[in-house]
Each structure stands twice: as C-alpha cells, then as structure tokens.
Amino acid sequence: MKLNDHIQNLGARVAAVQILAFILLAVLGVRLYYLQIVKGAYYAERAENQRVRLIPIPAPRGAIFDRNGKILVDSRPTYNVVLANEPLKKLDLSGRIDDYSAGLGMERQFVVERLNLIKKQNDFETMVLKENATMQDIAWVESHSIEFPELLIELQPQRFYPLGTVLSHVLGYVGEISPTQLEDADYKDKGFRAGDIIGKGGLEQYYDEYLRGRPGYRKVIVDSRGRVQTEIARVPPQAGMDLITTIDLDLQMAAEQQLESSSTKRGTIVSMDPNNGEILAMASHPAYDPNVFIQGASKPEGRRQIAAYWQDEKRPLYNRATQGRYPPGSTWKIPEYVGALEQGVITPQHSNMLCGGGITIGNKFTRCMGNHGSPPLDYAITKSCDGYAYHLGLKMGIEGMVKMIQTFQFDKPTGIDLPNEKVSQTPKSWMPWILKHEGKWSDIRTVYASIGQDTVVATPIAMLRAISSVGTEGKMYTPHFLKEFKPIAAIGEEDDPNYIPARQGFTYQHPEPAIIPMTDDQYHVMLRGMWGVVNNGGTAGAIKMEGWEIAGKTGTAQVSELGSGGAKDHAWFISFAPAYKPEIAIVALIENSGFGAANAAPAAKGVYEAYLAKRDPALPIITQEEATGKKGGGN
C-alpha cells in the first residue's frame, strides 16, 4: 500500500506519530540534562547525606589527681543502648514501648519520654535509651537485631568519682551541655553541639577546656535502614589532659572527717600553703555525690536524688568555702588591726585602747565580753577584746576600714580557680546603699563593723587568704588548685588531614602576690597576739599543741540581729602554723554551732594533726622563742 491513501493523509499521520514520539524522548532528554548536569552536584550531596554518617568516638576526659598522684577523678568504660534515629522516623513507635521496657527492664514512662525526645532530633543522630547497659541488656539487643534494627550498643567512657562526696564541691561533675548553654555565644563559638559532655561546677567546669579531649569519629556508609555497611574513615580521639591538683588527699580526708563529726555537720574547712596559695584541702558540708549526676540522670530514682539536692534547705550543692558569705565576727579584727597599724591609727609601741567593758553610742550600750581595762593590741587579740575593737574602729573611722578592705582586696574575688566565686560584702560595698537610705554612715555601724558584724560578710576563702598574708609578713598569694596539666601526644601524622596536634603541659602561672604593707614591728605585735590566742592563755588555748605553735584568731559570728537571740552563732577559727614560719594555714567555719573556740578551733586542730602525722619529723619547727628570742607573750 505504501501509504498511498491521500484521503486519510496517512503519510502525514504516521509522521505525526513519529514526531510525537521524538518530542516525548526530547522531553526526557531535557529533564535528564536538568537533573544530572544542572543539579547533579546537589543530588550527589543529598545521596551522600543520606548514606554517610559520622559516628563520634568519645574522647576520654583527663583524670584528676591529688598532689601525690592519688586518683581523684577517673573515667571508666560503660555501654549504652542507643536508638539510631534514621530508621526510627519511618516506624510507628507506640508498638515498641512495651518491647523496650520489658527487654531492657526500664520503666514504661521513661521509654515514652525518650521516644518523644528523639523526634525533635536531627537525622543521623543517636539518642541514649539506656545508660550503663548490663550484659543482659547487651545480649537482648544483639539477639533482637533483626526485629529492632534501630537499637545499637555504644561504648561510652563515663566519669567516675571514686571518692563519692569527698571533695565534691572542688571537683564538680560533668553532664550534657544544657539548651541554654548551647544558645550562649561563648559555647557556640567553641563548636559545642547538643549532647556534648561538659564540666559543670568545680574544676571540671573551670578547666573543662583542658580536661576535655577531642573526639574522634567513624565515617561510615549506612543503608536505608541505618545499618552500617562499610567504614570509610576513622579518626581516633585525643584524650583530655590529666590534671595534677594541689590537694593533699590525707588532709582533705581529715577536713571531711572534722566536718562530719562537728555538731551541726554544716560548714567548711580550707587549708592552704600560705607561701604560694596552693590549696591543700577544701571541704564543704553537707556535700553531694557527683556520681549521682553522672549515672542517675537517666534513672527515676537518680533524678529524684538530684531534685532533692536542689531543694535541700541545707544547700549541699553549694561550696561554702567560696560561695558562702558569713559575718566574720572577731576574725575580722586581724585584717582590721593590720590596717590600723598601717594607717598609723595605733603603733606597735603605743597600741593601748580603752576597753571599758563596752561602748555607749547615743543611748545604746554595746558591751564587751569582759572588762579588759585599757589593753595593748596583742592582749586585745589574744583575749578578743571587743571594747578595744569598738574604740579603735571609731578612731580609724569607716574610711580607714574601707582603705583596709581595699588593701586586703575583700572587694574582689580571690581569683581562686573555681567557677562562681562570691565576693565578700563590706562597708565599702554597702556604703552607697547606706548613704542613700540613711543619709550618713552612723557610728553604730562602724562599731558593729569593727567586730565583723552587720555590714560585713566574708567568704571563708577570703578570710584564709587574709590571715595567710599576715603569716608571710605581708605577701598575699592567689589561692589555687592547679599544680600541673600533663602534656598529651599528637594524633596522626602532621600531613594527615585528621591530624590533631599535641597539647603542651603547663603549670600554674602565679600572679604576683599582693603586698600588705607591714613593718617588722607591726608584724611582731600582730603575731604576738595571734600566737597568744592558742599558746598564751588566749581564746583558743584549749587546742594548744606541744611542739607545734599555731597562730590564730577565733570568731563567733552572730547570725540574727545583734542582741535579738535566735539561731546559734557561726563558729570561726582562722590560723596558720608554725606561727613564725608558717607552712600551712587553715580556716574552719562551723555553721550555727556557737563559740568559735569550742567548735571551730578543734576542727582546725584535727587537720593540723593530720598534717603533722605525715610531716617529715627531721624538718625543724621554728618556735616563738627562736623567732623572737623571748619566752611567752606580753611586752
């Protein structure tokens, strides 16, 4: 026939079919060009994103040691059951809840919470379903890998605090970075991501940057169900740096024990080397167990314990040594008298002031504990004469007191290497408020301030630093815990793209000590008084030790409004020893226990005994007699 049917235009119709077929093929070709050439890179990336997954390998955190190499904090391996998010997104999870809770022995409610959380996460991230998986849990997951491919086992180094509550405020703890921290620009700049473990509180927080290692990762290819097919790269993690602290664990245990056996079991004991600021012990009671925060956060009972810590009125989470502010009571007289000597209000030769059994301001009489006549400075210290302090305080005036506060830097943090240190409050900081509300600074406030009450609240660490500077004849060092960070080797070769450079070790960089101006005469008159407190019939005579001369000052700080009674007083004792060549300084504060001499001084003595027990007996101990050529106190 050869398409010779002109009536139907058959040739043209066949041509039309052919053209239509070509058009369809051309459409496919154009679309192909768009997908593969124009958008090829985009789709290649999408495909890569859904098949390549980075599985982080957590880096072990640096351990923390005491000054003698005893372990304080460590990491140990634990296993977690984790949920891989990717296959989960396509599953109906409600049917899994009972399986999980039965198989892993978890509370149903907790499984529900975890599954709700994971929905908010990005793809390719995993979420911990159960921490500290037991061998049974691991076996259960492995044997159900076909049924529940979304469950995986992950190795996780976990922080472990072998000492429990001991030193907990100093060490702090670690935990997942909080949502608010993630918003913080400081953390963002450092590249933190959700789920990162960071230090929270204590040295863990302060030195987080060095303790934290650099995580490695496995780059793997997964199939559409999230199962790992091949590993294409592995970058090993670099461990964090080990921290050697200045802590002496034996002294720490002694301090902890003293607080434990104190009458209220609330308070703090801090010990420092006055010659360089190294903290030897810092105990604060009541304390908490950091392990609760590590292991307990995923368990209902653990979370209850954490909530209880936060709600406890005794405030176990706060470090009384650096965050507690207490009226210093008579311990305040030590920096005050040094200031008075420096300012020339009194001199070592003419230091007598009237006691008079007290003072009358307006029509109000404020009394002294006794009547000491008109004592010299050293006697006033030894007996803790309040009348002397009242009159001296009025003589030096509030301006003189403020000057002293600046000299001893009570208006600044001590600079100790712990986060969230509180600054003492003093007449200097109160001055603007008082002037605004009362018009002038009244004499009665000066009198109260002269015995460390009313407008004066100081942190124990600030008081310790102040008294230590008297022992060193005016050198005031910054208290600190860091002795040394150990170096860490590099990971990989230098030309390797995944090379992690080595980290240099370093030691504590001492700031220049602040200088408290003090003549030799001034030093000796102060020392004579403080030596007498323990060794010459002073307020703390009861803790006198044979062959170990402590210089100190007791304090009994009234808690409620002066004279109104109420809760028992805070007991203070600030000290160093040996008096004329100090090796160790100690502050003890026992909350609401009563007299400083009866409650705080014996606690300090207990720590001194622990120090002496391990002190090299061959080393000489300088006595007052050797240092001054005189026996006993008095002029």
Place this chain on the structure above:
Amino acid sequence: MAAILEKRDLRDFDWLTAVLAIAIACFGIWQIHNALPTESYWSKQIIGLGIALVGFLVVAFSDYRRIVDYAPLFFVVGLVLLLLVVTPLGVEVNGQKAWLKLPVIGQFQPSEFMKIPTVLMLAKYFGSRKSGPLQLRETIIGGLIFAAPIGLIMLEPDAGQAITYFPILAAVLFLSGLKLRYVVLATVAAAVFVPSAYILGVKTGKIKRYQQERILAIIDPDSVDPRGYGYHTIQSTITVGKGGLAGIQGDTETSQSVLKFLPEPHTDFIFAVTAENSGFIGCVSLLLAYALLLSRMIAGARQSSDRAGMLVIMSVVSAMAFQIFMNIGMAQGFLPVIGVPLPLMSAGLSAILTTFIAIGFVVSIRMRRFVN
C-alpha cells in the same frame, strides 16, 4: 526451495532493528546487575533474553498475514487466560492478581502478552476496511475489541498495565482515518481538563495530601509506599541526579540501589539505576537508541505492503514510546509512580518476551514489504 527462501529471508531481514533491540536488552542486563550485583536477577534476565530471542525469530520468519488471519483465535485464548488470572489459579501479590501459574509453563503475566492479540485483532479489523473517514460503527467495534482485555485487566486490578493499552487504540483509530477534529477535540480535552482539574483541586485544598495519595492508590495500589507517598519519587530523582555526567560505573559503596534507598531498582526503577551508573552520557545514548529503533520501525510501517501490517507496527511503536515515556518520566520524578516496565530494560520474562515478539512482527512485516 527452502534454501532460496532462506536466502531471500536473510537478505531482507531487518538486521538493524534486531541488533538495536538486542543491544538495548544487553545494556539492560548490565544495569540489572548494577542494581543488585549480589542477586540473580541479571542472570535470570539472560535466560529471559534467550527465550525472547527464540520467540522473536519464530515470529520474524513467520508470515504475519497468516497470524493476523488467526487473530480472533489468539484473542479468545488471551481473554481466557486473563479470565483465569482472576480465578483461584491467579497468583496474588500485594492485593493484586496479575500473575498466572500454570503447570509446565510456570508463572507469567497474561496482561503483558495480551497486548499482542489485541494489536492483531485491531489490525485485522481495521486493516480490511475501505479507504475514507472512520465511521462511528467502526469506532464502536474497535472500542469493544479494546474494552474486553481492559475490562479483565481492571478486574485484577492492574491500572498501570491497563494504561499501556490506550496508545494502541489511539494509534489504530488515528491511522484508520479518525477525523482530525475528533483527534484535536480529544487531545485538547484530555490535555486541558484532566491536569487543570487536578491542579485546581490541589491548590484550592479540595484534594488534600492524603487524597492525592488515595488517587494514586486507586490508579496503582502496588506503588503507593506505606512509608509515605513521595518516597519512591524522591529517591528515584536523587538517584538519577547523582549520576551526573558519567555515572558511578558500578561502585557498590555509593549505589542507591545496593544501599536499598532506591526501591524496585531492577524492574520499575531500572532507568534510575542506569542514570546512576552510566550518567548523562549513558542515558542519552539509551534515548538515542530508542529513537533510532522507533524510527526504524516506523520506516517499516511506511513500507508495509498492507494496512494491517502498518497498523501492527504503529501500534507497537506507540505502545513502546508511551511506556518509555511513562517509565522514564516516573524515574525522573515528574510522572506519578505507576508500575510500567521500561521496554527491553526492566527485569521480567513476560515483558521482554512480549516486546521481542512484538518486534518480531515488525521485522516480519518489513521482510515482506515487496510481497503482494
């Protein structure tokens, strides 16, 4: 006598069509291997191709006019087989009975084979008509011939397969003198009404997402993914796109199909596999090969010695072009996911055997172009 006939047959045998078809099928086997190298689909497809070639040669060297004469017989046998599919003899997969399992022969898909008797039946009826515009009576009879297999296929139900029959009827009616005004009317009506109604429905929110899903489910139940409409389309588009210029050339580490992101890689989405592995270069070559094959077949239609032969070839061309467009359009993500195999490429014995038998007719018709 036999030798002379054989010599003339070999001289007139359409080598180009045969070589092109076999080449595309071999390319397809390679891609089936790329899709799932650890599975045996590709080796089964080699056997399938062997069987298909036997069928092809038998048909090619037969006189198509004799076969067209017997078309009613084939047609009735085909209808009986389609009926058997919906009886308990049919094999049900995903709520759909498209397969028939018979002793000795094994499992096959009658709706795929039925295209051949349908084409022959239509060619027989419209091939014997006189010249002149198509009459209403003829259109109705043609429509009835067509409706019989379609009706039975919809009983399975296999809408995807049914759709591939429409180009056959369209081609036959168009080439039998259907008045152009009806052609234009039908085209405009289909081109304007169907998409605009759908788009309007979607845009105004009358057709909700789940309804779109349902519409798809009605069109083709076995292609609606329980994990959500769109998963197939998205993964296929990604797979095509990532192939880029030259493709990944069988790299199993990054293969979308080996990693199971791409569903049905060896059958419905064999084009995505091809695109991923051989890239733009390979795919354009494939499209050109299809274009060449179709052109060569159309050239045969033009030279056909009778109207029936012309109609058979053009039906085959239309059905193939339509399937290519539907399948690749689906793989490229701009047509809905309908289980239409890609001719000569997708794994499956029924499909490749049917295609080669159809090409066998094309070759047979061309071989007899000088016979009167």
